[in-house]
Amino acid sequence: MSVRSSKSTKYVDSDILIIGGGMAGCGAAYEARYWGRKMRIVVVEKANIERSGAVAMGLSAINCYMGLRWNENTPEDFVRYTRSDLMGLVREDLVYDIARHVDSTVHLFEEWGLPIIYDEKTGHYKREGRWQILIHGESYKPIVAEAAQKSASEIYNRIMVTHLLTDARNPNRIAGAVGFSVRDGSFYVFKAKAVIVSAGGATHIYRPKSVGEGAGRTWYAPWSTGSAYALLIQVGATMTQMENRLVVTRFKDGYGPVGAWFLALKATAKNAYGEEYEKKYVDEQRMLYGNYVDAKPFPTCLRNDSMLRELKAGKGPIYIHTEAVLDTREKEELGWEDFLDMTMSQSIVWASQNIDPKTTPSELQTSEPYIMGSHATCSGAWASGPDDMATDIYKWGYNRMTTIEGLFGAGDTIGGSAHKFSSGSFTEGRIAAKAAVAYILDHPDYHPDIDTKMVESLKDEIFRPMENYNVGKNKIVAGTVSPLYIYPNQGVIRLEKIMDEYAGGWGNMYMTNEFMLNRGLELLTMLKEDLSKVAAEDLHQLQRAWELHHRVWTAEAVIRHTLYRKETRWPGYYYRADYPKLDDTNWHVFVNSRYDPAMKTWYMSTVPVMHIIG
Amino acid sequence: MPTFVDVSICDGCGKCVEICPSDIMHIDRKMRRAFNIEPDYCWECYSCVKACPQHAIDMRGYADFCPLDHALTVLREPEKGRVSWKVKYRNGTVKSFTFPIRTTPFGSIKPPDSFPLKEQELRSQLLSHEPEYLKVPSQKEVSAR
Ligand SMILES: Cc1cc2nc3c(=O)[nH]c(=O)nc-3n(C[C@H](O)[C@H](O)[C@H](O)COP(=O)(O)OP(=O)(O)OC[C@H]3O[C@@H](n4cnc5c(N)ncnc54)[C@H](O)[C@@H]3O)c2cc1C
Ligand code: SF4
Ligand code: SF4
Numbered sequence: 001m002s003v004r005s006s007k008s009t010k011y012v013d014s015d016i017l018i019i020g021g022g023m024a025g026c027g028a029a030y031e032a033r034y035w036g037r038k039m040r041i042v043v044v045e046k047a048n049i050e051r052s053g054a055v056a057m058g059l060s061a062i063n064c065y066m067g068l069r070w071n072e073n074t075p076e077d078f079v080r081y082t083r084s085d086l087m088g089l090v091r092e093d094l095v096y097d098i099a100r101h102v103d104s105t106v107h108l109f110e111e112w113g114l115p116i117i118y119d120e121k122t123g124h125y126k127r128e129g130r131w132q133i134l135i136h137g138e139s140y141k142p143i144v145a146e147a148a149q150k151s152a153s154e155i156y157n158r159i160m161v162t163h164l165l166t167d168a169r170n171p172n173r174i175a176g177a178v179g180f181s182v183r184d185g186s187f188y189v190f191k192a193k194a195v196i197v198s199a200g201g202a203t204h205i206y207r208p209k210s211v212g213e214g215a216g217r218t219w220y221a222p223w224s225t226g227s228a229y230a231l232l233i234q235v236g237a238t239m240t241q242m243e244n245r246l247v248v249t250r251f252k253d254g255y256g257p258v259g260a261w262f263l264a265l266k267a268t269a270k271n272a273y274g275e276e277y278e279k280k281y282v283d284e285q286r287m288l289y290g291n292y293v294d295a296k297p298f299p300t301c302l303r304n305d306s307m308l309r310e311l312k313a314g315k316g317p318i319y320i321h322t323e324a325v326l327d328t329r330e331k332e333e334l335g336w337e338d339f340l341d342m343t344m345s346q347s348i349v350w351a352s353q354n355i356d357p358k359t360t361p362s363e364l365q366t367s368e369p370y371i372m373g374s375h376a377t378c379s380g381a382w383a384s385g386p387d388d389m390a391t392d393i394y395k396w397g398y399n400r401m402t403t404i405e406g407l408f409g410a411g412d413t414i415g416g417s418a419h420k421f422s423s424g425s426f427t428e429g430r431i432a433a434k435a436a437v438a439y440i441l442d443h444p445d446y447h448p449d450i451d452t453k454m455v456e457s458l459k460d461e462i463f464r465p466m467e468n469y470n471v472g473k474n475k476i477v478a479g480t481v482s483p484l485y486i487y488p489n490q491g492v493i494r495l496e497k498i499m500d501e502y503a504g505g506w507g508n509m510y511m512t513n514e515f516m517l518n519r520g521l522e523l524l525t526m527l528k529e530d531l532s533k534v535a536a537e538d539l540h541q542l543q544r545a546w547e548l549h550h551r552v553w554t555a556e557a558v559i560r561h562t563l564y565r566k567e568t569r570w571p572g573y574y575y576r577a578d579y580p581k582l583d584d585t586n587w588h589v590f591v592n593s594r595y596d597p598a599m600k601t602w603y604m605s606t607v608p609v610m611h612i613i614g
Numbered sequence: 615m616p617t618f619v620d621v622s623i624c625d626g627c628g629k630c631v632e633i634c635p636s637d638i639m640h641i642d643r644k645m646r647r648a649f650n651i652e653p654d655y656c657w658e659c660y661s662c663v664k665a666c667p668q669h670a671i672d673m674r675g676y677a678d679f680c681p682l683d684h685a686l687t688v689l690r691e692p693e694k695g696r697v698s699w700k701v702k703y704r705n706g707t708v709k710s711f712t713f714p715i716r717t718t719p720f721g722s723i724k725p726p727d728s729f730p731l732k733e734q735e736l737r738s739q740l741l742s743h744e745p746e747y748l749k750v751p752s753q754k755e756v757s758a759r
Contacts, residue, residue, distance in 0.1 A: 030726050030742075031726070031741060031742055033725065033726045033727055034726035034727065034729070034731070034742035035731070035736060035742070037727050037731060047634075047635040047636075047637065048632055048633050048634075048635070050633060051633050051635055051659070051661040052635050053635070056635045056657070056659045056661055057657070057659035057660060057661065068748055068749075068750045069748070069749040069750050100739075101741050101744070101748075103747075103748050103749070103750075104741060104743055104744050104745075104747035104748045107747045107748075107749060108743065108747060112718065112722075112723045113716040113717045113718030113719075113722065113723075114716070114717075115714045115715070115716065115717050136713050136714045136715060138690070138697045138713060138715040139692075139697075139715040139716050142720070143716060143723070146720070146721065146723050147723050147725075147726075150723055150724075150725035150726075151725060151726055151727075158637075182637060210676065210678045210679065211678075212654065212676075212677060212678045213616065213653050213654050213676045213677045213678055214654070214676035214677070214678030214679055215654040215655075216616065216636070216653070216654050216655045216656045216657055216658070216676075217657065217658065217676055218657075221635070221657055221659075222636060222655050222657055223635050223636050223655075223657075253676075253678075253679040333711060336699075336701075336709070336711050337711065337713050340697075340699050340711060340713070341713065344658055344659075344660055344673075344686060344688075345657075345658040345675070345676070347686050347699075347701055348658065348673065348675040348680060348684060348686050349675065349679065349680060350701075350703075351675075351684035351685070351686060351701050351702060351703045351704065352675045352680035352681045352682070352683075352684035352703075352704055353679075353680070353681060353704070354703055354704050354705045354707075356703075356707065386739060387739070388739060427741075430741050430742070431741065434736075434741060434742075437736070438736055438737065441736075540637055540638075540640070540651065540652075543637060
């Protein structure tokens with residue numbers, strides 16, 4: 001019996017299907033239930049919603065909170081900040097929309113029991129920085145998941161979604177999704193009137209800095225596998241800013257975040273000679289990148305750029321001087337909790353290397369690039385904006401609907417709207433879900449019509465890696481070298497090597513050019529062909545096989561976008577050596593792409609950046 | 615390997631398998647004990663460590679950059695609303711920390727459909743519980759610009 005025919009098929013009907021139960025997915029479940037009281041709301045999650053996604057281990061801060069009630073910031077302020085941090089290019093309608101709602105999300109979290117730290121003097125939430133507030137966030141995800149569990153009609157854990165389904169009568173209308181159970185191998189067909197994709201960002205697209213056992217210690221979670229992008233691209237959704245990959249400066253190797261240290265504890269970073277270097281290159285930077293270098297605060301990518309210049313000049317290691325700021329037990333606790341709540345590995349690095357932050361500085365480094373839509377970057381799907389904010393070119397229906405009818409997105413999935421973080425991602429899930437409810441009510445006669453032949457062929461495709469293994473395994477005695485197939489992890493390593501060496505990874509100091517990108521695309525195309533020859537010995541490897549598929553599609557979009565934008569817009573994230581300057585005359589635009597599934601062709605275009613806020 | 619299991623304590627209950635976001639805690643079929651099948655896909659997120667009723671799982675920092683003889687152990691007590699950490703340095707230094715994790719009992723969140731539905735707001739820009747939960751005196755921030 002073939003592998004596929006031994007797997008049972010299960011059908012699940014829903015009104016709203018939410019793919020990915022992370023921050024955005026949980027927000028979507030909650031809001032969908034508020035407005036869609038009688039609707040069937042289904043969440044499908046590849047792990048266990050209790051601890052899934054980027055917040056699995058907790059967080060020590062909420063990085064997006066306005067403080068409207070205390071007049072701390074206005075949504076306009078937030079748009080201005082986000083815009084200057086992203087070197088001018090954000091969807092201001094989407095950013096504004098997050099800002100005007102995010103406080104109500106945070107107040108809900110507090111009511112649910114998330115401990116938020118107060119400033120005794122002001123009586124306000126204690127600020128880490130202008131937009132960040134401090135929390136005791138070990139249980140952030142279980143708390144948020146509890147709200148989702150109380151909202152959804154059903155939550156399917158351990159189902160990896162592999163493909164979206166469009167309607168048999170209308171290829172530009174969503175009808176559901178398919179996937180498989182990582183536990184019992186059942187094949188799942190989800191039908192839905194509206195789908196919200198909230199499947200997180202992407203790591204392991206680029207070679208990580210640690211390549212042995214430590215490869216799992218990427219800053220963003222290793223289980224962020226680009227599903228959000230690949231699922232959407234393959235049904236023809238328009239994507240934006242996929243070239244805007246994120247590189248973060250973090251504590252070396254452990255990837256401990258720097259926010260609390262720089263913003264709350266006021267630690268400084270210095271080169272090995274004890275000199276502050278961040279603004280040392282500002283004149284050169286101004287010549288290349290224009291007045292963006294005068295933005296306050298200094299844009300995230302430029303801070304990386306300064307550090308990279310310093311490292312190239314041989315002035316490393318770069319140190320963060322924790323020892324200069326931990327003068328009280330309170331501050332020491334704050335510093336430790338920062339990592340014990342969200343990056344325990346950093347504490348392990350300290351313990352193992354005898355680094356006491358009270359006496360010894362720590363090294364900083366820049367990370368490998370990640371693809372995300374929620375941080376100091378905004379890759380993702382091109383989405384319709386809010387009615388009252390979006391100009392016509394940004395609006396074609398319902399808020400956060402992609403260019404596929406009935407297909408919505410939130411969090412890392414949606415592009416153009418940076419600095420959402422955990423709270424903004426949850427908020428965007430709420431926004432998308434409310435719009436999805438309205439969409440369903442406006443289309444009362446719609447019933448998903450799924451082409452059974454297509455579903456059958458997807459079932460074949462999904463289980464093919466196990467078939468490949470069964471067929472090919474006898475060619476070798478034991479071990480991992482087969483002439484007939486590659487294992488998922490071998491594919492990931494090939495992908496990482498291509499992306500690192502040709503598409504601006506850390507191994508080449510984030511530098512690339514047209515020749516390198518074209519060569520990268522050529523090799524990536526062969527990897528894509530080899531995807532039909534990936535082998536999986538068991539269901540766990542089958543999950544890895546599909547994660548690899550999703551990563552490769554994501555990577556292809558990154559290369560195509562990077563090729564198309566002929567300038568260096570975000571130095572410190574990547575450099576086009578053949579176009580080393582930021583070019584506002586020609587490139588103050590979004591780069592959008594659309595893969596046409598019928599023609600199997602990519603189309604690239606540019607869309608104007610509309611400045612709505614002065 | 616990032617997580618490792620003490621086989622003399624593990625009883626094969628599978629709680630770590632249920633929770634691991636990376637799907638890498640599995641039960642060895644012969645031994646009937648848990649083990650990490652893919653240490654290089656472990657994020658050291660401690661989800662499994664916190665979930666293990668027997669405290670059988672521990673962490674050894676990544677071999678790539680962590681010298682031996684260190685430990686970071688955790689005790690999460692949801693009913694007491696706290697988590698406690700103990701850091702043991704290679705040189706013997708020990709530090710301990712305890713932090714709150716939740717201010718309300720686990721399971722106490724009120725579902726969204728226990729609140730009255732403001733049906734007339736479905737087409738407005740307001741989300742559930744708004745404007746009240748914004749806690750601003752006026753509605754100006756969410757109304758049309
Ligand atoms: C180390 C670290 C520190 C951070 N610090 C902060 C901070 O201090 N403050 C802050 O506000 N934010 C912080 N963030 C950012 C924040 O975590 C993210 O912005 C947010 O989680 C993004 O939400 P999301 O829902 O888009 O993705 P996620 O929360 O990652 O959720 C994605 C979900 O989709 C699931 N999924 C993926 N693929 C599939 C598939 N194919 N089928 C089914 N399910 C799938 C995943 O399992 C996951 O549950 C930090 C993140 C990290 C990693
Ligand atoms: S949770 Fe603990 S006791 Fe249960 S299987 Fe895992 S390691 Fe063993
Ligand atoms: S620490 Fe996290 S990633 Fe590693 S095995 Fe445990 S649950 Fe899985």
